[in-house]
């Protein structure tokens with residue numbers, strides 16, 4: 001299944017792109033997606049906290065909703081999902 | 093024990109009281125009991141204001157007061173501790189006006205040897221206040237009247253002024269009593285919301301210049317230092333406060349807000365934008381096209397200010413709210429036009445949020461044929477007309493033509509055309525750049541903000557739903573929203589009372605502040621005490637608003653939000669009237685107020701809150 005990933009702010013430098021489409025097997029979950037994206041130690045350190053948890057300084061959205069509300073790393077993804085990765089930024 | 097030995101650390105212990113009608117200047121002692129209960133800034137400000145001003149007075153009556161209060165942290169080296177707080181009765185809402193501002197003016201004022209400035213009365217001709225440690229004078233400002241904010245600041249800080257002078261002033265908008273005129277500090281920082289500038293104008297007060305070197309005494313340096321060091325350390329840890337706000341400014345947020353479907357559009361008619369359009373008004377785009385450098389307020393390592401240049405013109409901004417209100421809310425995605433309009437608002441002294449909201453309302457009335465080119469002097473006010481922005485800023489600030497009515501804010505504007513339902517306001521103040529239908533917490537925060545719709549007084553709810561990490565509050569939780577918003581309001585009150593910036597909250601909460609302020613003053617301001625103080629201040633602000641005539645029917649949203657659904661998270665969403673009632677009464681209960689939003693006597697007693 002095809003998943004679109006959008007990167008914002010500092011994530012664009014980390015992943016050298018604004019947007020990427022990835023192909024994942026049916027039934028894949030959010031962890032599989034991140035494993036696929038993190039093809040270097042630097043990227044892995046960027047997205048994870050101590051290798052196992054999501055970096056709390058990032059906002060991960062699946063179709064505009066925080067990934068935590070779908071079960072975090074274990075969230076099941078579906079064909080056509082749009083995932084966005086954002087550094088936690090302040091705003092006024 | 094004499095009075096002075098009772099004075100906690102961090103204060104000079106003096107109020108400077110100026111009566112412009114009588115030309116009288118007095119120095120009054122601060123009451124130590126008020127300091128223990130209300131601390132400073134927003135808390136002390138409302139206490140002193142409530143004691144002096146009849147809530148039913150006309151905002152333009154000389155009786156209305158301007159109370160500018162500092163905190164005991166101002167004068168220390170605590171991060172961002174340079175913010176002043178102004179309390180007044182708002183000519184926009186008819187209720188509490190309470191506005192906070194960074195820059196360098198508040199520390200300079202405190203260095204003149206006073207903690208609080210109270211101004212009442214009305215001068216017979218334009219004046220400015222000149223305050224130093226040696227003397228305080230009311231001086232003629234007839235030469236300054238009519239000048240813009242930058243010109244006024246330039247003249248008052250020129251060579252023959254005292255060294256290190258800092259200036260707070262109004263521009264032509266305040267002079268003409270535009271109901272959302274701002275008071276500007278250091279040229280481009282604003283006491284933005286609620287129309288403080290119009291109250292200055294009504295008093296013939298053009299500017300306040302301050303310069304001094306008075307120092308404060310810190311009661312327990314070690315305790316203070318441990319809090320301050322931790323605060324600076326944490327600010328260097330969290331990515332937002334360490335570098336992201338410096339790199340992208342608050343506008344760095346706009347693409348996220350669009351993704352979560354909270355970015356308003358066309359006077360809040362919908363929340364859909366093309367991603368390419370939002371990119372053109374993003375923090376990254378601003379950084380690439382117009383940014384010269386980031387800047388910070390007094391003692392601020394976060395540095396979210398944008399010093400920018402468009403063609404040959406230099407200025408500051410835009411930040412998130414300004415961009416959204418002058419931009420997508422008016423269906424405009426032209427960052428150059430937005431930035432130039434922002435510069436003009438700063439120079440003329442206009443609140444960008446209320447201006448943008450009022451213009452969007454006019455645009456909707458125009459598209460509906462309620463307003464015609466006859467009313468607009470030929471201006472094409474359809475949505476998306478970026479070229480009208482700057483002219484209408486000027487016409488509004490000078491009350492020319494259609495600007496004379498825009499100057500009244502969107503509620504009075506739309507009412508003049510018999511359609512107040514197109515004014516997106518709460519308590520007559522324009523709703524800022526987060527869509528209330530996209531989050532119960534956001535909707536409730538706006539509804540119950542004591543100053544009318546406001547992202548700061550109302551609670552920065554988006555951070556609860558999306559930046560909350562493990563403590564995340566779901567955006568559509570009826571159960572959790574009221575308590576979450578009460579806590580958020582309280583945090584805001586604590587920050588405004590301490591005179592520090594909201595954005596420190598991205599790195600840490602109240603604990604380091606509790607140590608700093610307890611260390612400075614020698615009083616017990618534990619996190620529990622600060623929370624109690626916040627409850628006390630919120631209730632006192634409520635009392636003022638009740639006496640000014642507000643009731644539960646004012647703690648609501650415009651009809652649009654309950655009648656016209658938008659799609660959020662795949663579902664049609666409104667904030668129905670039932671929901672409004674329920675959220676509101678749960679909030680009242682969380683505050684200990686009764687069904688009508690009135691604080692019962694026993695609550696006042698338990699909070700140690702005296703009425704007048």
Ligand code: SF4
Nearest residue numbers: 388389392394396593
């Ligand atoms: S974060 Fe921005 S608004 Fe806050 S004190 Fe620093 S520069 Fe001023």
